[in-house]
Amino acid sequence: MDFPRILSGNWELENSHKLDVARSCGTYGRVQKALAMPPVELIQIVKDSGLRGRGGAGFPTGMKWSFVPSAEKRGNKPVYLLCNADESEPGTFKDRYCMWKDPHLMIEGMIIAAHAIGCKVGYVYIRGEFRYIYDRLWEAVHEARAAGLLGENILGTGVDFQLHIHLGAGAYICGEETALISSLEGFKGQPKLKPPFPAVEGAWHAPTIVNNVETLAAVPWIIEHGAAAYKAIGTEKSPGTKLFSCSGHIRKPGVYEIPLGYPMRDLINVECGGLLPGRTLKAVIPGGSSVPIMTPDEVARCNMDYESINTLAGSYLGSGGMIVMDDTTDLVAALTNLLRFYAHESCGQCTPCREGCGWMYHILCRVRDNCATAEDLVTLKDLADNIHSKTICFFGASAAMPVQSFLLKFKGEFLARIEAASKGLPAGSHVSPASLSVVGA
Amino acid sequence: MSSHAAPIPASRGPVEWPDALLPQVEEILSRYPTRQAAVMPLLWLAQDTWDWLDLDVMRLVARTIDIPPSQVHAVASFYTMFKKSPTGKYLIQVCQTLSCALVGAEAVIEHMERTLEVDEHGNSKDGLFTVLRVECLASCGSAPMMQINEHFYERLTPATCDQIIAGLRSGKPLALPRPEVDKWTFPVS
Numbered sequence: 001m002d003f004p005r006i007l008s009g010n011w012e013l014e015n016s017h018k019l020d021v022a023r024s025c026g027t028y029g030r031v032q033k034a035l036a037m038p039p040v041e042l043i044q045i046v047k048d049s050g051l052r053g054r055g056g057a058g059f060p061t062g063m064k065w066s067f068v069p070s071a072e073k074r075g076n077k078p079v080y081l082l083c084n085a086d087e088s089e090p091g092t093f094k095d096r097y098c099m100w101k102d103p104h105l106m107i108e109g110m111i112i113a114a115h116a117i118g119c120k121v122g123y124v125y126i127r128g129e130f131r132y133i134y135d136r137l138w139e140a141v142h143e144a145r146a147a148g149l150l151g152e153n154i155l156g157t158g159v160d161f162q163l164h165i166h167l168g169a170g171a172y173i174c175g176e177e178t179a180l181i182s183s184l185e186g187f188k189g190q191p192k193l194k195p196p197f198p199a200v201e202g203a204w205h206a207p208t209i210v211n212n213v214e215t216l217a218a219v220p221w222i223i224e225h226g227a228a229a230y231k232a233i234g235t236e237k238s239p240g241t242k243l244f245s246c247s248g249h250i251r252k253p254g255v256y257e258i259p260l261g262y263p264m265r266d267l268i269n270v271e272c273g274g275l276l277p278g279r280t281l282k283a284v285i286p287g288g289s290s291v292p293i294m295t296p297d298e299v300a301r302c303n304m305d306y307e308s309i310n311t312l313a314g315s316y317l318g319s320g321g322m323i324v325m326d327d328t329t330d331l332v333a334a335l336t337n338l339l340r341f342y343a344h345e346s347c348g349q350c351t352p353c354r355e356g357c358g359w360m361y362h363i364l365c366r367v368r369d370n371c372a373t374a375e376d377l378v379t380l381k382d383l384a385d386n387i388h389s390k391t392i393c394f395f396g397a398s399a400a401m402p403v404q405s406f407l408l409k410f411k412g413e414f415l416a417r418i419e420a421a422s423k424g425l426p427a428g429s430h431v432s433p434a435s436l437s438v439v440g441a
Numbered sequence: 442m443s444s445h446a447a448p449i450p451a452s453r454g455p456v457e458w459p460d461a462l463l464p465q466v467e468e469i470l471s472r473y474p475t476r477q478a479a480v481m482p483l484l485w486l487a488q489d490t491w492d493w494l495d496l497d498v499m500r501l502v503a504r505t506i507d508i509p510p511s512q513v514h515a516v517a518s519f520y521t522m523f524k525k526s527p528t529g530k531y532l533i534q535v536c537q538t539l540s541c542a543l544v545g546a547e548a549v550i551e552h553m554e555r556t557l558e559v560d561e562h563g564n565s566k567d568g569l570f571t572v573l574r575v576e577c578l579a580s581c582g583s584a585p586m587m588q589i590n591e592h593f594y595e596r597l598t599p600a601t602c603d604q605i606i607a608g609l610r611s612g613k614p615l616a617l618p619r620p621e622v623d624k625w626t627f628p629v630s
């Protein structure tokens with residue numbers, strides 16, 4: 001289907017990452033207009049557009065910007081804008097293409113956002129594994145600086161904005177905004193308790209706005225076409241388009257830009273080409289590995305927007321990283337795989353998270369290997385319930401939600417393993433199909 | 442991150458930034474309001490220069506920004522991509538997280554470990570390769586995948602892994618087109 005392509009419209013063009021190509025498509029064409037506007041007006045447009053953060057939490061972007069204390073209130077403190085390009089949530093791979101294919105669109109969004117919040121220096125925090133994109137982002141920054149689009153007195157408007165790229169070094173938790181700030185400041189990437197929220201006290205104790213790559217890349221279009229045009233796309237509570245990263249057992253995995261509110265089953269069956277021949281749908285994780293899993297019934301009912309997935313399936317749109325699993329999937333092995341991830345990535349500050357993730361992983365290994373008892377399942381659920389909401393950052397909940405939802409919605413798979421264990425069957429012999437890896441194995 | 446402390450690395454003797462790098466060091470320092478914030482970019486620069494980070498390299502970084510060496514060590518240990526011990530010339534990081542696992546990551550990893558005859562640290566017999574299992578590299582649509590040094594190799598099968606390895610051994614540039622260059626959808630043939 002043909003949808004408006006606000007974020008990915010230039011990706012097919014040859015050399016779409018170069019300044020001259022970007023400019024010929026209209027990129028940076030909104031800078032002059034935006035920088036001539038009073039910041040409050042810019043914030044109002046973004047508020048009216050209904051744009052919500054694309055990093056996972058879906059927080060309204062304009063509202064977040066308005067939390068930055070006024071110049072009088074913050075005294076001589078600067079304001080920082082940080083672009084969150086850490087993209088480490090399993091199942092999510094959209095920001096990577098935004099930056100690789102159209103870095104100037106993101107930079108244009110940052111220039112506009114910086115003016116709106118009164119920021120003179122910004123940083124893109126990009127995960128260390130994206131080294132090849134880091135180099136490209138610096139190239140783009142140098143091109144933009146040379147063209148007078150970054151630095152002092154941008155395009156003669158009197159507005160200054162300098163941008164730097166900061167390379168992470170392999171730590172999932174640095175995607176969490178307070179951890180990202182600690183990491184940028186040159187410390188271990190460990191989250192901090194909120195409040196204070198970064199918008200009030202963030203990097204170097206100054207007001208700081210953290211926005212996802214995709215969020216910032218949507219801003220120039222909104223400034224050009226207006227809030228009403230953006231609201232006309234998508235749904236009432238989830239306006240605009242979103243990039244969905246689709247992976248797993250589908251015929252055409254990849255990144256798709258579609259208007260929010262699009263039926264989930266159409267995304268799977270049309271854009272993603274449907275399941276492999278002869279397979280049926282078993283489950284979908286709709287928004288990155290941290291969100292609750294969905295059953296085929298829920299998939300059939302839900303649309304890809306914040307409210308539908310939440311009210312009809314108790315899950316979240318999250319980062320838009322959709323992982324599709326067909327009937328050949330061993331869900332016990334799948335959950336074990338995810339918990340290995342969380343056990344490895346916990347930053348270790350909070351006892352429930354540090355100890356709990358490893359503990360849940362070890363129980364799951366036993367369940368998977370047919371040597372767990374019914375009590376283990378009770379402990380597993382207890383652990384998840386006692387981690388959720390009892391930690392410094394949302395990572396704890398991110399590890400707990402998969403466990404809670406798999407156990408709730410696919411309990412039979414876990415019970416079958418307990419029964420197999422009670423009969424002394426070896427690992428691998430249970431009622432659900434044999435292997436987590438089915439394609440290309 | 443890894444919750445276990447990094448092993449205390451061996452010493453290579455005191456080091457200084459090569460003269461040619463000094464402007465780059467200064468430029469890095471100029472990006473941030475504090476010198477502390479330069480620790481990660483300087484560790485990257487040091488790792489690019491000396492391949493891996495021993496205590497002497499960490500001391501140099503600490504001197505450059507005037508913080509205790511223990512703080513540099515704490516940062517270097519927290520982040521998995523800072524190498525606290527030498528690796529093979531080609532560092533092969535194979536993703537083992539869910540989306541990759543669903544489409545055959547385990548077969549790829551086992552194949553690589555077997556054909557390169559790696560030891561328990563992942564180092565190949567000839568010392569040329571190090572194979573590590575890593576978590577999601579944001580390439581889940583083109584799974585299974587791996588990263589070799591800077592580059593991503595995607596839609597892997599044991600057969601394409603063999604081609605890539607053969608290419609690296611022969612010293613020729615990459616044998617396969619890298620999807621990172623152009624595509625963002627990956628139809629299964």
Ligand SMILES: Cc1cc2nc3c(=O)[nH]c(=O)nc-3n(C[C@H](O)[C@H](O)[C@H](O)COP(=O)(O)O)c2cc1C
Pocket residue numbers: 052053054055056057058059061084085086087088089172173174175176177178210211212213215216393394395398
């Ligand atoms: C454990 C954890 C990991 C996160 N990882 C990312 C990430 O990789 N990228 C991202 O943009 N946001 C990530 N977030 C969300 C950020 O904390 C933050 O909400 C977001 O960057 C705000 O930008 P937005 O409002 O534009 O979405 C993560 C949050 C948590 C709790």
Ligand code: SF4
Pocket residue numbers: 173190191345346347348349350351353354391392393394395396
């Ligand atoms: S919840 Fe986990 S990741 Fe977050 S601060 Fe606590 S220990 Fe660290």
Ligand code: FES
Pocket residue numbers: 090091092536537538539540541542576577578579580581584586
């Ligand atoms: S799960 Fe392997 S790249 Fe994301």
